[in-house]
Amino acid sequence: MNSTSPIGQPLPRVDGRLKVTGQAKYAAEFEIPGLLHGSVVNSTIARGRVRRIDTTAAEAVAGVVLVLTHENRPPVASYDEPYQDDDAADGSPFRPLYNDRVLYSGQPLALVVAESLELARYAGSLVRIEYDVEPHQTDLAAVREQAHPAPEEVPSRGDFEAAYRGAPLQIDHEYGTPIEHHNPMEPHASTVHYQPGDELIIHDKTQGVQNCMRYVEGVFGLEGKVQVHSPFVGGAFGSGLRPQYQLPLAVMAALKLKRSVRVVLKRQQMFTFGYRPRTLQRLAIGFSPNGRLEALHHGSLGQTSRFEDFTEHEVEWSGALYACDNVQLEYRLGSLDVYTPIDMRAPGAAIGVYALEAAMDEVAYAAAIDPLQLRLRNYTEINGNQGKPYSSKELCACYEQGAERFGWSRRPLEARSMRDGHELIGWGMATGVWEAMQMPASAKACLAADGRLIVSSATADIGTGTYTVMTQIAASALGLPMDRVEFRLGDSRFAQAPLEGGSATVSSVGSAVHQACVGLREKILDAAQQSPASPFTGASLDDVAFEDGELVLKREPARRVPLTQLIQTSGTLEAEASVKPGDEREKYATGTHSAIFVEVRVDEALGTVRVTRVVSAVAAGKVINPKTAASQILGGVVWGIGMALHEETWTDHRLGRYMNHNLAEYHVPVNADIHDIDVFFVEEQDSVVNDLGSKGVGEIGIVGVAAAVANAIYHATGKRVRDLPITPDKLL
Amino acid sequence: MSATTPIPEADGIAACPVSLELNGQRRHLDIEPWTTLLDLLRDRLAMTGTKKGCDHGQCGACTVLVDGKRVNACLTLAVMCDGKQVTTIEGLARGDELHPIQQAFIDHDAFQCGYCTPGQICSAVGMVNEGRARSRDDIREQMSGNICRCGAYPHILEAIEDALPAARAWAGEGER
Numbered sequence: 001m002n003s004t005s006p007i008g009q010p011l012p013r014v015d016g017r018l019k020v021t022g023q024a025k026y027a028a029e030f031e032i033p034g035l036l037h038g039s040v041v042n043s044t045i046a047r048g049r050v051r052r053i054d055t056t057a058a059e060a061v062a063g064v065v066l067v068l069t070h071e072n073r074p075p076v077a078s079y080d081e082p083y084q085d086d087d088a089a090d091g092s093p094f095r096p097l098y099n100d101r102v103l104y105s106g107q108p109l110a111l112v113v114a115e116s117l118e119l120a121r122y123a124g125s126l127v128r129i130e131y132d133v134e135p136h137q138t139d140l141a142a143v144r145e146q147a148h149p150a151p152e153e154v155p156s157r158g159d160f161e162a163a164y165r166g167a168p169l170q171i172d173h174e175y176g177t178p179i180e181h182h183n184p185m186e187p188h189a190s191t192v193h194y195q196p197g198d199e200l201i202i203h204d205k206t207q208g209v210q211n212c213m214r215y216v217e218g219v220f221g222l223e224g225k226v227q228v229h230s231p232f233v234g235g236a237f238g239s240g241l242r243p244q245y246q247l248p249l250a251v252m253a254a255l256k257l258k259r260s261v262r263v264v265l266k267r268q269q270m271f272t273f274g275y276r277p278r279t280l281q282r283l284a285i286g287f288s289p290n291g292r293l294e295a296l297h298h299g300s301l302g303q304t305s306r307f308e309d310f311t312e313h314e315v316e317w318s319g320a321l322y323a324c325d326n327v328q329l330e331y332r333l334g335s336l337d338v339y340t341p342i343d344m345r346a347p348g349a350a351i352g353v354y355a356l357e358a359a360m361d362e363v364a365y366a367a368a369i370d371p372l373q374l375r376l377r378n379y380t381e382i383n384g385n386q387g388k389p390y391s392s393k394e395l396c397a398c399y400e401q402g403a404e405r406f407g408w409s410r411r412p413l414e415a416r417s418m419r420d421g422h423e424l425i426g427w428g429m430a431t432g433v434w435e436a437m438q439m440p441a442s443a444k445a446c447l448a449a450d451g452r453l454i455v456s457s458a459t460a461d462i463g464t465g466t467y468t469v470m471t472q473i474a475a476s477a478l479g480l481p482m483d484r485v486e487f488r489l490g491d492s493r494f495a496q497a498p499l500e501g502g503s504a505t506v507s508s509v510g511s512a513v514h515q516a517c518v519g520l521r522e523k524i525l526d527a528a529q530q531s532p533a534s535p536f537t538g539a540s541l542d543d544v545a546f547e548d549g550e551l552v553l554k555r556e557p558a559r560r561v562p563l564t565q566l567i568q569t570s571g572t573l574e575a576e577a578s579v580k581p582g583d584e585r586e587k588y589a590t591g592t593h594s595a596i597f598v599e600v601r602v603d604e605a606l607g608t609v610r611v612t613r614v615v616s617a618v619a620a621g622k623v624i625n626p627k628t629a630a631s632q633i634l635g636g637v638v639w640g641i642g643m644a645l646h647e648e649t650w651t652d653h654r655l656g657r658y659m660n661h662n663l664a665e666y667h668v669p670v671n672a673d674i675h676d677i678d679v680f681f682v683e684e685q686d687s688v689v690n691d692l693g694s695k696g697v698g699e700i701g702i703v704g705v706a707a708a709v710a711n712a713i714y715h716a717t718g719k720r721v722r723d724l725p726i727t728p729d730k731l732l
Numbered sequence: 733m734s735a736t737t738p739i740p741e742a743d744g745i746a747a748c749p750v751s752l753e754l755n756g757q758r759r760h761l762d763i764e765p766w767t768t769l770l771d772l773l774r775d776r777l778a779m780t781g782t783k784k785g786c787d788h789g790q791c792g793a794c795t796v797l798v799d800g801k802r803v804n805a806c807l808t809l810a811v812m813c814d815g816k817q818v819t820t821i822e823g824l825a826r827g828d829e830l831h832p833i834q835q836a837f838i839d840h841d842a843f844q845c846g847y848c849t850p851g852q853i854c855s856a857v858g859m860v861n862e863g864r865a866r867s868r869d870d871i872r873e874q875m876s877g878n879i880c881r882c883g884a885y886p887h888i889l890e891a892i893e894d895a896l897p898a899a900r901a902w903a904g905e906g907e908r
Contacts (some may be wrong), residue, residue, distance in 0.1 A: 022781015
């Protein structure tokens with residue numbers, strides 16, 4: 001990488017112009033002649049059977065062409081495997097319109113297909129469904145005793161019970177986190193373009209085009225006949241990791257009618273599939289008067305459906321983040337008459353680290369130690385769960401630089417010690433942690449006849465900046481200006497890519513893009529050596545450089561040839577690469593870390609909380625694009641503020657049904673809720689995680705933020721609220 | 733883009749003739765009285781730059797300008813726009829030259845997924861027209877009808893603040 005490499009530069013998004021002019025096309029925005037519109041009818045009970053669906057009135061509406069139910073749908077697979085997508089939980093996946101069973105409230109039971117959206121929606125209101133209702137249970141707290149161990153081994157070490165009993169000081173508290181829904185701004189949608197012979201070109205909102213392609217091919221027996229495209233995704237945050245039900249419903253209608261069909265979910269229906277599970281967590285910590293952790297128990301009870309066991313890493317963080325010899329982790333699930341949860345931004349960590357870091361604050365007060373000092377006192381560079389050192393962990397730099405920027409040293413230890421008029425002021429902090437994963441991925445690089453470099457992989461850009469950072473990686477590898485490189489994604493026909501999730505895309509797909517370009521360098525050099533008089537005869541890759549669109553002989557830099565000239569004689573050159581995680585990773589634990597410092601102002605009379613200042617210091621290895629990466633962290637912080645103060649999906653347990661399934665009552669932060677947020681990255685070198693040394697930043701931004709806010713609220717008010725979100729009623 | 737998709741006539745209710753100026757172009761359309769401005773734009777005219785996020789006036793993704801004022805297109809019946817000027821995200825740039833707020837959104841990375849962006853930008857342009865954006869708190873408050881789930885709010889604020897003078901000048905040039 002030469003001095004003009006775009007890697008590490010805060011470049012604007014390459015797809016920015018398309019997005020600010022309304023030209024970026026999302027799943028529901030592809031025009032197809034004769035397109036039909038589908039509207040989904042959902043169950044109003046949580047458990048039972050459909051006795052009868054009366055579709056007469058709906059079918060009588062002029063312009064309605066089909067009402068699809070379990071009784072007239074096309075054939076689908078009758079065993080679990082085809083439904084088990086790349087992000088499936090253990091169990092038997094939900095099958096839309098499969099039979100008369102109602103498994104949760106909001107389950108799709110019919111699809112009305114009509115010539116226009118308004119007609120489909122109206123006719124949907126005329127579908128009458130009679131049920132045989134069965135008793136349901138949707139309250140996690142009510143099934144505490146019947147919970148079962150999660151199908152995931154959680155590590156423990158030492159002897160917690162004895163060490164806890166023997167510790168001079170102890171805390172033991174329960175923390176609660178509510179159901180949250182992703183609510184990306186773009187509702188889930190599928191546009192199925194029907195082709196003769198049951199070939200389908202599908203525009204779907206997804207984080208994995210190949211995942212959805214395999215699902216549709218398997219469920220409907222359409223091997224080799226399905227393409228899935230998703231060039232733009234209007235946010236997902238995990239909701240697009242599994243195929244959602246509008247996809248198979250649209251496919252069913254298209255196959256039955258042999259016509260093109262679009263199904264778009266309503267905002268209310270965005271609450272009828274996956275979500276972040278409600279959890280009840282217990283943290284019991286034994287510690288010495290100087291704050292050293294001697295025993296730590298972290299148990300979590302999470303909710304799941306009756307048909308799948310959803311698991312995520314909720315408690316493991318407590319065995320990894322701090323030094324402690326006696327750790328007991330426990331993870332159980334309560335099965336309810338609900339849909340299965342799905343990964344949501346920093347799945348597991350967002351809620352598990354909240355509980356841990358809120359408990360650490362309680363330890364700090366019990367031991368009368370500054371919360372930052374407490375973290376430093378228990379610092380470790382070993383992941384205790386795995387007994388392995390971290391490949392890099394610049395968390396101390398995050399603590400130190402973050403504290404400096406925030407002014408943490410001026411913080412009085414006592415709660416309720418800062419006030420400005422009617423507002424109580426509090427400062428809190430927390431640590432964040434996430435994994436630095438890498439998955440197998442492939443990419444293809446092609447130097448076209450016009451000298452442009454086209455690189456592609458079947459990954460996604462859900463707003464994360466994939467288009468931009470992949471362009472940077474490719475441009476850097478071949479010494480080309482950004483505007484001569486194009487990265488393409490979101491097409492199931494492209495080179496294999498994993499689901500876009502877990503903060504692993506730069507690490508996985510970015511490594512493949514880099515390798516594909518390295519492969520292309522060889523092809524280019526070969527091509528340059530074809531003519532007998534070539535100045536590159538006998539040169540190896542080490543002897544040449546790729547700079548400013550030219551191939552250059554390093555020892556005689558005057559000898560150079562533009563790639564545009566080379567390609568005239570050679571014709572198009574291509575290289576494909578597949579990259580797997582390196583063996584070196586086996587010896588190490590890998591992770592991203594952060595330190596978050598928060599100031600809140602709490603109105604004493606009203607209990608309203610404003611988060612007036614946040615400093616988020618992040619260690620994530622090499623940052624490919626500081627501009628888009630900072631936006632990722634910023635977004636994560638906003639999510640953390642929402643998690644701390646606003647977000648909660650309420651269930652009416654008598655009906656087994658959500659009560660606030662809209663954006664007026666499910667509160668997410670708005671512009672006026674957000675104040676100063678200072679995001680920065682500390683230097684972190686890592687040669688183990690991947691060739692780029694880059695770790696990914698999609699999740700780390702949210703982790704720890706809710707705890708830092710909760711801890712700041714305690715510092716302001718002296719009130720410890722352990723059940724999120726911390727709404728004004730809980731502070732009065 | 734120009735033809736409207738014919739839909740079957742509902743019993744006894746005729747489509748209404750509507751004449752409006754859409755992004756500077758006079759359009760004569762026959763529109764069913766129940767069709768919202770949002771569905772007209774997206775489904776009949778294939779102008780999908782205006783986004784549907786909730787269809788209930790709760791998210792702001794469908795914000796467009798009607799006679800220069802910002803409205804939620806999902807809560808506006810298309811027939812109400814008879815004789816009015818409608819400006820969408822597709823109509824803000826002048827040829828290749830982006831509106832200053834569009835350019836500032838790119839420069840400040842004021843979006844991620846891009847789905848709320850057209851609404852944010854139209855809302856910001858409307859706010860400039862209203863002449864009420866005098867402080868950062870004003871902007872925050874007056875942009876709070878537009879949800880950004882990606883959480884780009886601080887960058888949206890910076891972009892608007894940065895582009896305010898140029899956006900005012902742009903509006904002035906448009907009037908001449």
